[in-house]
């Protein structure tokens with residue numbers, strides 16, 4: 001099962017949180033390998049460690065111990081400052097509450113990763129992404145003028161506009177009705193199949209999870225795969 | 227979109243906060259700019275007043291050079307006097323080309339309470355006043371009840387040559403025989419009459435309070451001053467000394483104003499820092515999310531910095547425009563605070579004052595940004611999503 005050429009290879013990853021005198025073992029010696037093109041659903045009860053795992057993988061949080069190889073490179077000890085560049089290169093993020101910048105239009109929100117990466121000249125790319133998520137007619141609207149589904153599609157466009165190989169989605173449909181949730185998953189499938197984006201998605205919805213290529217189950221900071 | 231767009235979006239989001247921040251800076255700048263222009267304008271006005279005095283050195287009664295200096299400029303009460311004997315001794319000194327006696331006193335118009343100064347002089351006093359551009363103040367004789375008046379008096383009381391001088395608090399009737407050209411100095415407010423006439427009016431027969439002296443060309447001022455000081459009970463004051471004297475007199479007031487200004491600046495700074503911290507606190511999650519989207523702390527600082535400088539620079543520009551518009555009011559306020567301020571405009575705008583005010587503002591901007599930008603650096607992307615931890 002262990003393949004050193006995996007896109008992501010986690011070995012004995014643990015994450016502890018300290019709350020007063022108490023230590024929370026959010027992740028306990030997790031082993032996981034992820035290949036290019038995987039579309040993985042992370043399932044488990046609330047508090048089982050899904051977010052913590054995704055945050056560690058996405059470099060938003062650091063693990064307490066263990067080894068994390070990203071494309072063969074050990075990144076578990078990379079400081080936050082350097083992670084910024086790894087994030088730009090490798091990851092896009094989508095969250096349950098969309099975290100759009102309220103003062104910026106749909107188009108401007110989508111432009112942000114390119115601006116920060118110094119690639120804001122790629123106007124075609126922005127337009128194509130807008131068309132792909134079906135929001136080109138809404139591009140000059142503010143987030144407050146959008147429906148929940150439209151907001152999440154904007155967030156997805158923003159997450160993939162800079163062509164990251166990996167998309168991390170933490171309960172992306174948690175705030176949406178089933179119709180919109182289905183639509184988001186269809187969009188994920190397109191991204192996964194058409195652009196070969198590796199998608200790591202935490203979800204509570206078994207029906208949606210079934211559409212993924214792998215399902216990882218989590219409980220009390222440990223995981224196993226079906 | 228670019229960083230400027232991001233900064234603008236944030237400024238627009240909190241319109242009122244932005245506006246009040248700008249107004250705060252405007253107030254600081256008005257205070258600062260007024261002080262700077264005042265300090266320079268004061269020097270200039272003082273220098274101009276002394277130039278208009280046209281006197282290289284001044285002989286005054288021994289023991290009161292400070293009071294005398296102000297006296298000669300603005301009137302006031304001085305006990306001691308110089309006698310005609312002392313005057314002749316000064317006039318006969320070989321290095322002196324012109325010596326003109328001066329006797330003056332503040333007088334008040336009975337109806338309007340307008341203050342002015344009655345100056346008793348010799349006709350050749352005009353030679354000490356380059357701005358008048360005249361050889362003589364001509365009077366019919368040494369005791370004539372005649373006077374020359376400054377252009378401002380002529381204008382405000384609508385007086386012209388041939389009119390009688392309206393009843394001031396002295397009883398003597400006086401006919402106006404000339405109106406002086408406009409000089410924009412205190413002279414424009416004064417009345418000049420023959421020395422003997424004024425001696426009579428003020429009750430100082432054969433006396434004067436000061437002697438204006440001009441030296442022959444090529445004479446060394448220091449040496450002549452030394453020699454003239456040998457005359458008993460006479461003290462010699464130079465133009466420079468007089469200038470320093472007046473500067474000294476207002477220094478303490480100016481220090482006080484400066485303390486007030488720095489206090490305002492400090493308060494303003496605390497205000498800006500507080501506002502900045504507030505706007506950053508408001509945006510913690512957003513900034514965390516932007517870091518997740520690949521923003522470096524430097525890039526976010528750049529955006530915050532642009533917001534700061536928009537506020538600072540627009541406040542700065544507005545402050546300078548406002549202090550220019552309200553120049554007169556501010557000047558009157560300063561005149562209340564600084565006694566014996568020279569007449570003429572006290573504020574003095576120059577390229578360097580404008581530039582130094584801008585530089586000062588930019589410096590304040592950097593200073594105010596230190597703590598807020600440290601906060602920006604410490605924001606982690608995790609903060610953006612922490613509300614989802616359960």
Ligand SMILES: Nc1ncnc2c1ncn2[C@@H]1O[C@H](COP(=O)(O)OP(=O)(O)O)[C@@H](O)[C@H]1O
Nearest residue numbers: 017024026045046047048049050051052615616
């Ligand atoms: N910042 C934190 N501080 C303390 N405990 C935390 C923190 N984040 C997560 N936890 C704890 O870690 C465990 C896993 O949380 P999480 O990964 O958010 O679970 P899930 O996303 O599956 O609901 C939970 O017990 C949670 O209380």
Ligand SMILES: [Mg+2]
Nearest residue numbers: 050051614615
């Ligand atoms: Mg979670």
